[in-house]
Amino acid sequence: MNRIVEGLIVFVAIVLIILGAIFLIAGGAQNIMTGAVLVLLAVVLLFYNYRSQKIQAAKPTLVTQNFNVKMEGTGQTERKELKCRSCGATLSEKDIKVVQGGVVITCPYCGTVTTLEESPKW
Numbered sequence: 001m002n003r004i005v006e007g008l009i010v011f012v013a014i015v016l017i018i019l020g021a022i023f024l025i026a027g028g029a030q031n032i033m034t035g036a037v038l039v040l041l042a043v044v045l046l047f048y049n050y051r052s053q054k055i056q057a058a059k060p061t062l063v064t065q066n067f068n069v070k071m072e073g074t075g076q077t078e079r080k081e082l083k084c085r086s087c088g089a090t091l092s093e094k095d096i097k098v099v100q101g102g103v104v105i106t107c108p109y110c111g112t113v114t115t116l117e118e119s120p121k122w
C-alpha cells in the first residue's frame with residue numbers, strides 16, 4: 001500500500017478517535033452511541049493499516065527466500081568458489097562478507113582470508 005494512503009488512514013483514524021471522544025464526553029445515549037461507532041471505525045482503520053504494514057514487512061523475507069533458492073539452484077558452480085584455498089574446507093554463506101564492494105571470505109577452520117576481485121553473480 002502507498003505510504004501516503006497509510007498516513008491518511010492514520011490521520012482519519014486519529015480524527016475519528018478525537019470526534020468519538022468529544023461525543024463520549026458530551027454524554028447522552030445518542031452521543032455515546034455515535035462516539036462508540038466513531039472509535040470503533042478508527043480501530044478498524046488502524047487494524048487494517050497495521051495488517052497492510054505487516055504484509056509489506058513480510059515482503060523482503062520472501063525476496064530473501066527466493067534468493068536462497070536461486071543460490072541452491074546454481075549450487076554446482078558456486079560450490080567451487082566456496083572452498084578455502086588454503087585447507088580446502090567447504091565454506092558456507094555466513095563466511096562471505098561484502099566489504100567496500102569487494103567480497104571477503106574468511107575460513108572458519110584455518111582463518112585464511114580470501115578476497116574475490118570479481119563481483120559475484122548475485
Ligand SMILES: [Zn+2]
Pocket residue numbers: 084085086087088089107108109110111112
Ligand atoms: Zn581454510
